[in-house]
Amino acid sequence: MPEIRFQVEWPDGSQEACYSPSLVVKKYFTPDQSYALDDFLDRSRTALHIASDRVKEKYGMPCGLALGQLKAIESKVSQYQDLPEPMVRVVRFIE
Known part of the structure; x- marks a missing residue:
């Protein structure tokens, strides 16, 4: 089963590589696209x-x-809930 990582940029500018055991994330995210925090969480x-x-x-x-x-994404998202219009950018896929 091909695994993949997707690099995200959080609303504070920090970046993180997130793991998926399947390429299915490519159906839900587009590189260099930003998502509203709640939308990013739902897609994740x-x-x-x-x-x-x-x-x-x-x-x-x-x-x-x-x-x-x-769970890590949910925890991170909770840190930004109070920001006005927080966005998460999917930087790239790392295969």
């Missing part, structure tokens, strides 16, 4: 749950790394 939840489910179909267990990445 959908993509990473699908990716985890694909691992479960193949190996019989959900992907702990994908679900852990989602």
Whole structure:
């Protein structure tokens, strides 16, 4: 199963590489595009749950790394909830 990382830039300018065990994230994100914080979170939840489910179909267990990445994203998003119109930019895919 091909894995991928997607580099994001948070509203404070910091960057982070996020993990997905599946290329499905390419259906939900476009490089060099910014997303409203809530939209980014919704897309992350959908993509990473699908990716985890694909691992479960193949190996019989959900992907702990994908679900852990989602928890990390949820935690990071909570730091920016009070900013006016926070945006997250998907910088690039790292294959």
